[in-house]
Amino acid sequence: MLRVTNLKCYYGRIMAIKGISLSVRQGELITLIGANGSGKSTLLEAICGILPTWKGEILFEEESLKGADPPRIVKKGISLVPEGRLVFPPLSVTDNLKLGAYTRFRQKKHTQIAEDLEMVKELFPILAERAAQPAGTLSGGEQQMLAIGRALMSHPRLLALDEPSMGLAPLMVEKILDTLLLLKQQGLTILLVEQNAQAALKIADRAYVLETGKIVLQGPARDLLSDVEVKRAYLGKDYEEFYDGRE
Amino acid sequence: MSIPKILIYGFFVTAVLLIGYFVENYYYLQVLTFIGINTLLALGLNMLMGYAGQISLGHGAFYGIGAYTTAILTVNYQFSPWLSLPCAILLAVTVAFLVGLPTLKLSGYYLGMGTLGFGMIAFIIFREWTSLTGGASGFVGIPSLEAGFISFSSARNYFFLVWAVVLINLIVCGRMIQSRMGRALRAIHDSEKAAMAVGINTMHLKLQIFVFSAAVGALAGFLYAHYISFISPGTFDFLASVRMVTMVVIGGMASIWGALLGAALLTLLPEWLHAFADFEMIVYGLIMMIVMILLPRGLTRGLLDLYEKAGEGTGKGHDN
DSSP states (O other): OEEEEEEEEEETTEEEEEEEEEEEOTTOEEEEEEOTTSSHHHHHHHHTTSSOOEEEEEEETTEEOTTOOHHHHHHHTEEEEOTTOOOOTTSBHHHHHHHHTHHHHTTTOHHHHHHHHHHHHHHSHHHHHTTTSBGGGSOHHHHHHHHHHHHHTTOOSEEEEEOTTTTOOHHHHHHHHHHHHHHHHTTOEEEEEESOHHHHHHHOSEEEEEETTEEEEEEEHHHHHTOHHHHHHHTSSOHHHHTTTTO | OOHHHHHHHHHHHHHHHHHHHHOOOHHHHHHHHHHHHHHHHHHHHHIIIIITOOOOSOTHHHHHHHHHHHHHHHHHSOOOHHHHHHHHHHHHHHHHHHHHHHHTTSOHHHHHHHHHHHHHHHHHHHHHOHHHHOGGGOBOOOOOOEETTEETTSHHHHHHHHHHHHHHHHHHHHHHHHSHHHHHHHHHHHOHHHHHHTTOOHHHHHHHHHHHHHHHHHHHHHHHHHHHSOBOGGGGSHHHHHHHHHHHHHHOTTOHHHHHHHHHHHHHHHHHGGGGGGGHHHHHHHHHHHHHHHOTTHHHHHHHHHHHHHHHHTTOOOOO
16 A cells, blocks of 8 residues: 655755555554654655655555655645644644544535544543534644544545554553554554654554664564564663553 | 624714714814724734734835825726736735745744834835835825725725725635634744644635735725825834724724724824823823733733623622
8 A cells, every 4th residue: 555665855955764565454553663763754745745854665555655744745645643642732622623624625525525534432431422522722642633533534544653552641642553453453554653662562463663763673563562673662661661650 | 693693783883973963074084984994904904914914024014015005006007996006916916925925934023023024015116116106205196096986085984884894804714714714823823833833824824814804904904095095104014004003902902893993093092192282192002001001911811801890899790
């Protein structure tokens, strides 16, 4: 479905991603893990067109994304849940969700959009409860749900998430990841970027481990979960020790 | 439109009609007409600043383009004013497009600087292109408006014309911000990155709203020129642009009624303060400072807050 070949990204003259290749197949839940500065977010921004200065090739359903701007990529069916949620705080929850369907409004799909709104509110009942509230008054976890709901409103075939667990309580992380599993069962393809490797590996089919702009490890998530390399690659120490008292 | 909204607009129309019929004093009508013209300016700029979050310190230029285009076309080329109006708006729109294309890539202070430069260039053109604009001594003899039997040369009729245009613009802007476009504008205000992530073409939309506010500015310039029948570059200088920004901020960002309040206050204050003679500007500045300190979110939001607080005090407030 998505095929990235020898991707290189630059910030000015600094190369943040140094030739990455990866693939996501239809219906898979793929996770990309790595420490701060390993290039995870950069990779997602390149795929979603927010960072247009990349070299190499990104193919989505056999079509190149070279030169496509974010609106076109959203229309093609890739939707991003950005890092740090980035909901629109003064706008109501409903308006935030409607913004997710921004590219679809012109196509006269109002009834379908209303249905999707119901679907998202069913998926996250708390959003229905808070529909008229400004998004800024929601808790971190609720905002994350809103950000995911907003991304779903564009009817994506590939959902890309950038650290959805950031700054959330473990219970909330579990809830969010459970939702992702549910979405996967409904047929959605998911690309999950995470720092919380253990949690991500538990639900993913396959995983890639990034280190300073390169893929150092890849394989079935189950195998990586017990791999020492993973621990070394981005924790620098045993993660049991790292997570001691946190989970 | 919802019922409270119809009530508000109904109240607005009634107020305009009552004032128009019962105010006989020529001076009052003139001041009220100026409030209307300034409301248009603030309204257009508020769409850009209050909603999309893009500052412009050069909007006086569009006001001037509207006024000078119609002046030159009607006086030098004997155009009908109703024909020069679309020309004025078209020119403002074209200029806004050409200026917006490079400058809207900037943001924050840099966008302010960019538009400031544009405003200054426009002012210098108004002042120095003497053969066309009359230069510093101004442009005289702009005809007044008429439509069929109605002549707008009387102060009262012009008052009605201006406020009818204001009403139409209030409704248009009100509809715009309730639409998909309005949501997208507020999204850009909060975070351009997130706006892009949901598929909004931010550059395109910023340009659209910049062009729209330029068109409203040119419309206000057109109404001003045909009302006063004399224009000079000083009306469209840097201070005019700053005054427009002040109206938006004092009135309340992101509120169409704020534009009305801000324009009213900034038009009325200098008139009231004549009594202070030499101290006029000092008192004017002090009032601005006090308003901003006490009501930092502008008059509209500030008054609403006061109302809600008063409601709580008497136990009649809202639950949240």
